Amino acid sequence: MNKVYYYSFKRLNLWLVFNILLVAKVIYCVLKCPTIFTYPQSYVILGCVFVSVAAWCYKYLLKHPMALVSDKSIKIDHCNPLDWKDIERTEEKVVRCWFKKMPVLILHPKKGIKYEYNFLQKHNCDFTAFSIPLYDIIAPEDRDELVKLIKQKVK
Numbered sequence: 164m165n166k167v168y169y170y171s172f173k174r175l176n177l178w179l180v181f182n183i184l185l186v187a188k189v190i191y192c193v194l195k196c197p198t199i200f201t202y203p204q205s206y207v208i209l210g211c212v213f214v215s216v217a218a219w220c221y222k223y224l225l226k227h228p229m230a231l232v233s234d235k236s237i238k239i240d241h242c243n244p245l246d247w248k249d250i251e252r253t254e255e256k257v258v259r260c261w262f263k264k265m266p267v268l269i270l271h272p273k274k275g276i277k278y279e280y281n282f283l284q285k286h287n288c289d290f291t292a293f294s295i296p297l298y299d300i301i302a303p304e305d306r307d308e309l310v311k312l313i314k315q316k317v318k
Contacts, residue, residue: 164232164233164234165231165232165233166231166232166233166312167228167230167231167232168228168229168230168231168232168301168305168308168309169226169227169228169229169301169305170226170227170228170229170300170301171300171301171302171305172222172223172300173299174223174224178215178219179219179223181215182212182215182216182219185212185215185216186212186216189208189209189212228240229295229296229300229301230295230309231244232309232312235247237270237313237316239293239294239295241281242280242281242283242284242292242293243278243279243281245270245272245278245293247316247317249272249273249276249278250270250271250272250273250293250316250317251271251272251273251274252271252317253268253269253270253271253313253314253317254268254269254271255267255268255269255297256268256269258288258290258294260290265296265297265298266296266297266298267290267294267295267296267297267298268294268295268297268310268313269291269293269294269295270293270294270295270313270317271291271293272292272293280292295309295310295313297310
């Protein structure tokens with residue numbers, strides 16, 4: 164059994180409004196003054212608008228895996244899989260991220276396991292190496308199903 168859980172970001176946000184206003188402003192400028200492309204600065208502005216729109220599309224239109232659960236292990240984000248037998252216990256904790264407090268489910272590994280940690284797992288502040296978000300970046304039904312599944316696998 165392999166089950167993939169995806170992040171679920173809210174698409175309607177201030178960044179989307181900003182991008183819409185930027186694109187509208189560029190279109191307005193092109194229609195009112197088509198000779199604007201004779202200036203090299205206009206290509207820098209167009210490049211910045213393109214990068215902003217492309218980054219928004221990448222984050223909000225593509226599906227990003229949050230966890231891959233199998234019978235043998237769990238893989239969180241882009242980290243290496245962690246075997247179920249290597250998890251000692253779980254803990255629900257509220258962590259601070261900037262000015263917000265966010266609930267996470269922490270998987271505590273057993274001492275002395277052989278696991279290759281990546282950079283973010285080593286330097287992730289209150290979000291420990293194996294943290295599963297329980298706040299609004301994952302769909303509520305996926306969150307409940309994942310928590311139930313983890314509680315079944317970890318004694």
